[in-house]
Amino acid sequence: MAQSEDMARFLEAAARPLQSSQVVDADVHITYNSEVRRQVATYMEKPYRDYVNPDTSKDAYPSHGWPKSLGGTRSFQITDVTSPEDVIEPLFDGFGVDSAILNLLSPGDAVIKTERGLQETRAINDWMLDTMLDAHDDLYGLIILAGRDPDHAAEEIDRLADEDSFVGAFFTLGQEFMPPAGDPKLDVVYQALERHDLPAVYHITGLHRKAPVLRELEKVSAWHATGPAWAAQLALTSLVLQGVPEKFPDLEFVLLEGGIGWVPGWLGRLNREYSQWRSELPLLEKSPEQYIRESMYFGTQPLPEFEDPEHMRNTIEMIGADSLMFATDHPHYDFDHPRAMDKFLQHFEDDERERVLAGNARDVFDLG
Amino acid sequence: MSEHVVADAGEISTPGDRLMVTIGSRQIGIFNVNGEYYAYPNWCPHQDGPLCAGPVDGTTDAVYDRETLTETETWVKDGEILRCPWHSWEFDMVENEFLHDSDITLPSFPVRIEDDDVILIL
Numbered sequence: 001m002a003q004s005e006d007m008a009r010f011l012e013a014a015a016r017p018l019q020s021s022q023v024v025d026a027d028v029h030i031t032y033n034s035e036v037r038r039q040v041a042t043y044m045e046k047p048y049r050d051y052v053n054p055d056t057s058k059d060a061y062p063s064h065g066w067p068k069s070l071g072g073t074r075s076f077q078i079t080d081v082t083s084p085e086d087v088i089e090p091l092f093d094g095f096g097v098d099s100a101i102l103n104l105l106s107p108g109d110a111v112i113k114t115e116r117g118l119q120e121t122r123a124i125n126d127w128m129l130d131t132m133l134d135a136h137d138d139l140y141g142l143i144i145l146a147g148r149d150p151d152h153a154a155e156e157i158d159r160l161a162d163e164d165s166f167v168g169a170f171f172t173l174g175q176e177f178m179p180p181a182g183d184p185k186l187d188v189v190y191q192a193l194e195r196h197d198l199p200a201v202y203h204i205t206g207l208h209r210k211a212p213v214l215r216e217l218e219k220v221s222a223w224h225a226t227g228p229a230w231a232a233q234l235a236l237t238s239l240v241l242q243g244v245p246e247k248f249p250d251l252e253f254v255l256l257e258g259g260i261g262w263v264p265g266w267l268g269r270l271n272r273e274y275s276q277w278r279s280e281l282p283l284l285e286k287s288p289e290q291y292i293r294e295s296m297y298f299g300t301q302p303l304p305e306f307e308d309p310e311h312m313r314n315t316i317e318m319i320g321a322d323s324l325m326f327a328t329d330h331p332h333y334d335f336d337h338p339r340a341m342d343k344f345l346q347h348f349e350d351d352e353r354e355r356v357l358a359g360n361a362r363d364v365f366d367l368g
Numbered sequence: 369m370s371e372h373v374v375a376d377a378g379e380i381s382t383p384g385d386r387l388m389v390t391i392g393s394r395q396i397g398i399f400n401v402n403g404e405y406y407a408y409p410n411w412c413p414h415q416d417g418p419l420c421a422g423p424v425d426g427t428t429d430a431v432y433d434r435e436t437l438t439e440t441e442t443w444v445k446d447g448e449i450l451r452c453p454w455h456s457w458e459f460d461m462v463e464n465e466f467l468h469d470s471d472i473t474l475p476s477f478p479v480r481i482e483d484d485d486v487i488l489i490l
């Protein structure tokens with residue numbers, strides 16, 4: 001259980017759950033703190049269990065990608081999620097969420113030793129299954145992958161795909177050793193996902209390790225506004241222009257925490273690039289926009305905050321209710337409450353509202 | 369329909385040859401594509417660029433083998449692709465379609481060689 005004072009404060013703010021609609025939360029983070037690492041380490045062999053266990057690890061643990069020191073006295077975490085109750089109490093009871101898709105921002109593509117990264121992601125998956133997913137029917141999880149070793153990632157999918165509570169696979173973007181999302185060497189992973197009818201899910205991190213210019217921005221807000229959106233744009237662009245949806249037409253893709261305000265502009269931009277550079281993109285049979293509309297989904301968090309609410313309505317219309325998936329990003333400080341999303345859905349048809357809040361996620365993740 | 373003698377056949381007898389002709393206010397490009405003749409307006413539907421002034425080239429095609437997970441690119445349609453000189457939209461002169469979006473086509477005009485004349489029918 002997380003710090004009780006934090007939780008009390010958190011729940012106070014969440015006193016009004018969203019009613020009258022099912023809500024699926026596509027992005028809930030397990031906190032990879034000392035307590036969880038200690039448990040994950042028990043699933044590992046020496047020597048790497050000693051690297052992961054905070055009681056035996058001598059060096060500072062590598063961050064999963066955020067330049068934490070920039071945050072000063074504020075934490076990126078509102079509270080910790082280390083047990084099923086840490087999801088059920090604030091999200092199910094507090095926010096009115098009905099089902100949650102859990103992930104963990106693993107350091108698998110950030111740590112220097114490949115073997116340790118692979119063993120650690122594997123142990124995280126085993127721990128997540130035993131500790132979080134088996135505990136509640138409405139808790140689902142994503143198979144955490146290290147993209148640095150695609151064959152291993154494909155094996156990990158094969159190993160866990162039959163577990164009903166694993167409903168997709170999860171890549172952490174922006175880490176040093178994660179290849180671009182559309183890199184052909186990941187095809188073996190996409191092939192495995194298609195074989196098991198599971199979606200590919202991408203979550204941003206800060207990208208500052210791969211784009212050092214972000215460090216020069218000085219302000220946390222400046223870096224936080226750009227890095228994650230860039231990471232999402234890179235993934236989307238790489239996936240589409242490398243032809244991944246053409247190669248694997250049955251696969252579905254979900255981008256989390258990249259925001260959505262930039263998406264309409266990107267549809268138009270990619271279309272234009274395609275029309276002007278088609279000869280270097282010969283695999284594509286359709287426009288980037290068509291591929292994106294057919295197979296890509298965008299987590300709604302962090303919701304853009306325009307001064308004129310009408311502009312949010314336009315944004316949702318341009319992307320389409322069929323392509324959006326509500327996500328809180330709990331327990332991070334920039335989470336969205338379901339009511340914040342729902343406020344913008346009032347002008348839409350009931351079935352469109354339902355799809356954004358729950359239906360798209362239910363279909364893509366094939367929730368029981 | 370009106371027929372216009374626009375050139376001597378010798379001026380466009382070799383594959384790859386092209387003629388630009390003006391009839392009234394219309395500019396029309398006539399192309400010898402591997403021995404067949406095609407005529408299109410010198411106009412690009414993208415931003416009104418002078419399409420028929422662009423280079424004639426081939427283009428790449430690709431197939432993906434889902435067993436071996438390999439993409440193979442090949443050079444195809446050599447001499448059949450007219451590339452707009454402004455933003456490089458690729459126009460397939462044989463199929464009358466732009467390669468990035470086959471719904472975009474152009475008005476096309478019949479061309480006939482008779483005796484030693486190139487005759488354009490508008």
Ligand code: FES
Pocket residue numbers: 412413414415416417418419452453454455456457
């Ligand atoms: S005007 Fe022809 S490609 Fe833009």
